[in-house]
Amino acid sequence: MPSLSINNPRLSVIVISYNMARELPRTLHSLSAGYQLGIAPSDIEIISIDNGSRDAPAALPPIAELRHLRSNNPRPSPVHAINEGLVMAQGDLVGVWIDGARMASPGVLAGALSAARQYRNPVIVTPNYQLGTAHHAAQKSAAYSSEVEDALLGSINWPDDGYRLFDIATSEMRSPSGPLLESNGIFMRKSTWIRLGGYDEAFDEPGGGYANPDLLRRAVDLPDTELVKLVDEGTFHQCHGGISTSTEEGLISLLKQAGVKYRHLRGKPAGMVRQPGIILKKDKYLPPPS
Amino acid sequence: MGKSQVEIEGWIQKYIRSVLETGSDALPTDTDWTDLGLDSVELVIMAGVLEDDFDIAVDPHILIEYSTISTFSQYLSDALNQKT
Numbered sequence: 320m321p322s323l324s325i326n327n328p329r330l331s332v333i334v335i336s337y338n339m340a341r342e343l344p345r346t347l348h349s350l351s352a353g354y355q356l357g358i359a360p361s362d363i364e365i366i367s368i369d370n371g372s373r374d375a376p377a378a379l380p381p382i383a384e385l386r387h388l389r390s391n392n393p394r395p396s397p398v399h400a401i402n403e404g405l406v407m408a409q410g411d412l413v414g415v416w417i418d419g420a421r422m423a424s425p426g427v428l429a430g431a432l433s434a435a436r437q438y439r440n441p442v443i444v445t446p447n448y449q450l451g452t453a454h455h456a457a458q459k460s461a462a463y464s465s466e467v468e469d470a471l472l473g474s475i476n477w478p479d480d481g482y483r484l485f486d487i488a489t490s491e492m493r494s495p496s497g498p499l500l501e502s503n504g505i506f507m508r509k510s511t512w513i514r515l516g517g518y519d520e521a522f523d524e525p526g527g528g529y530a531n532p533d534l535l536r537r538a539v540d541l542p543d544t545e546l547v548k549l550v551d552e553g554t555f556h557q558c559h560g561g562i563s564t565s566t567e568e569g570l571i572s573l574l575k576q577a578g579v580k581y582r583h584l585r586g587k588p589a590g591m592v593r594q595p596g597i598i599l600k601k602d603k604y605l606p607p608p609s
Numbered sequence: 610m611g612k613s614q615v616e617i618e619g620w621i622q623k624y625i626r627s628v629l630e631t632g633s634d635a636l637p638t639d640t641d642w643t644d645l646g647l648d649s650v651e652l653v654i655m656a657g658v659l660e661d662d663f664d665i666a667v668d669p670h671i672l673i674e675y676s677t678i679s680t681f682s683q684y685l686s687d688a689l690n691q692k693t
Contacts, residue, residue, distance in 0.1 A: 493648070500648070500650055571653055571669055574650060574653040575653060575656060575660065576657065578653075578655075579657050579658055581654075582661075588624055588627055588628050588654065589628075590628035591650070591651060
């Protein structure tokens, strides 16, 4: 892999993609300084890692803080590619975007940096949403498609006001502040990532199984970390035929298999992180809208 | 191999206490999963682990129909006994 030339960013974001030609450009734009509020290009580096796509984007948005690379050892699971990114990340604060099909709301990075200023070892999470009026796995294929989704995004003039993504999305959780199984956008200090040893590559199944819930659980179980929830932000899943969100039957099968593997690896059942954590609201890190 | 309702209740009690990290106090057996504090995703995961441990297919939708430890344990016990 080529080395990165961006020096001393405050925040690194690692984005993993596989066959996301349509979705990845939007995701990368949503993480860029041109979209994120209160962020300068020099604040961040975006490390986009393609995990062996056959269908990669023909072109990516012109983002100065972006480096798009190809994994040196693509595997069915995204976990190894994430760990490659963690080695390269230069920021003190590092975010992992395990699913490159998820767009960000505009305050995610400012919120993460604010939490990192306030707390010594924060585990900063963002709630997961899915574009559309229902979870993609529950949608009939005829009723929801990439064309329908494109029209939805057009209806809110995305990316003019990224917070309008909430108007066209469905939460994956009962409440943004409630228990959570995982977070697609999770940020920690690089030293915390190192202590955790990154993601566990034993989660080698396509999509990574419960690698992401496992990472979150291990992070909050460290004795000195503090869970911080950016409840006014979100990551928004675009439909793309991914391993966990395509059909209800596929999702159930995946959840079952992943749960069995998790228990085998960890000796206990997988469950939600129930600690309430610290709720960080938007008015604490962004100026009021003019 | 058949299992009694009591054996299955014991299995589910232990499983849910581990998920909820609630210690060793017995959970009420006539309370809905949701009121016990379980999320729907956790019910699907439990269905998979039940399949692995008891070698029987468990459709997660059954956990909606039999929505307490008591009623589901009876259902699964009957299903296992019919299988043997």
